[in-house]
Amino acid sequence: MTNPLQALWPCCAGEESGTAELFSALADPTRLILLWRLLQAQGELSVSELSDCCGIHLSGVSRHLAQLRQAQIIDARKEGRTVFYRLRAEPLASTLTALAEAVSSQAQPSEATTET
Amino acid sequence: MTNPLQALWPCCAGEESGTAELFSALADPTRLILLWRLLQAQGELSVSELSDCCGIHLSGVSRHLAQLRQAQIIDARKEGRTVFYRLRAEPLASTLTALAEAVSSQAQPSEATTET
DNA sequence: AGCAAATTTGCGCATACATGCAAATAAAGT
DNA sequence: ACTTTATTTGCATGTATGCGCAAATTTGCT
Numbered sequence: 001m002t003n004p005l006q007a008l009w010p011c012c013a014g015e016e017s018g019t020a021e022l023f024s025a026l027a028d029p030t031r032l033i034l035l036w037r038l039l040q041a042q043g044e045l046s047v048s049e050l051s052d053c054c055g056i057h058l059s060g061v062s063r064h065l066a067q068l069r070q071a072q073i074i075d076a077r078k079e080g081r082t083v084f085y086r087l088r089a090e091p092l093a094s095t096l097t098a099l100a101e102a103v104s105s106q107a108q109p110s111e112a113t114t115e116t
Numbered sequence: 117m118t119n120p121l122q123a124l125w126p127c128c129a130g131e132e133s134g135t136a137e138l139f140s141a142l143a144d145p146t147r148l149i150l151l152w153r154l155l156q157a158q159g160e161l162s163v164s165e166l167s168d169c170c171g172i173h174l175s176g177v178s179r180h181l182a183q184l185r186q187a188q189i190i191d192a193r194k195e196g197r198t199v200f201y202r203l204r205a206e207p208l209a210s211t212l213t214a215l216a217e218a219v220s221s222q223a224q225p226s227e228a229t230t231e232t
Numbered sequence: 233a234g235c236a237a238a239t240t241t242g243c244g245c246a247t248a249c250a251t252g253c254a255a256a257t258a259a260a261g262t
Numbered sequence: 263a264c265t266t267t268a269t270t271t272g273c274a275t276g277t278a279t280g281c282g283c284a285a286a287t288t289t290g291c292t
Binding site: 046047048058059062063066078080081082083 | 237238239240241
Binding site: 003005006017019020023024026027028029032033035036039087089090092093094096097099100101102103104 | 119121122133135136139140142143144145148149151152155203205206208209210212213215216217218219220
């Protein structure tokens with residue numbers, strides 16, 4: 001692998017580019033709302049609770065959560081007939097940080113970047 | 117806007133969720149390769165140069181670059197008949213960092229997470 | 233067993249996206 | 263003017279994605 005960006009995200013089975021999978025999971029307004037809700041909650045929320053905040057059918061919410069879960073961004077815990085989801089900080093935070101550092105290490109034109 | 121996650125990414129015209137647009141731009145293996153190439157280059161690269169590293173047609177590369185450009189992740193500069201692209205560090209790096217902090221502030225149950 | 237609640241899954245549909253190819257621009261060079 | 267080079271854009275196509283609705287599944291209650 002000549003491309004560390006591709007490998008930044010260690011999750012996602014045997015995919016070609018795990019990082020792309022991570023960003024795909026984050027690339028939807030509804031999923032961002034769900035993540036934000038989980039962030040606010042500072043803990044677990046059920047599918048029903050989560051579905052209150054986004055204007056789509058509950059089945060859709062369930063699918064979105066499954067997607068986030070598969071991307072290892074959130075965790076699920078089943079208690080009785082309800083399923084509780086919670087945000088999983090790592091390795092999300094570390095990956096984003098690493099990415100930020102990689103980006104800023106470059107185009108940060110300390111000098112010598114004579115543009116137009 | 118009750119959702120800071122949606123507003124984290126200030127670019128992208130009048131879109132509903134700029135952050136989702138940002139991640140959409142990053143959610144493709146080819147585009148990640150291009151970004152990595154620009155990172156390595158530590159400067160500008162032309163479309164032709166960029167297209168060497170990813171296995172798709174040059175026209176596709178051009179489209180991907182346009183997408184990254186519209187997402188304000190890269191900048192373009194035209195010199196003669198060639199167009200040079202370069203990575204734009206900000207606000208990408210800041211946004212990723214902010215996101216990482218938001219995420220780690222929560223599920224990191226180390227201590228001090230005394231919520232509101 | 234029978235019923236109700238919480239969640240997931242199958243299906244169909246509409247829309248978005250990535251891609252290659254060929255044509256269109258744009259800018260030089262002859 | 264004609265030709266060559268660099269890049270973009272139109273078009274067609276196959277594939278992925280988000281959605282609602284209804285049915286299936288799982289679990290708890292009586």
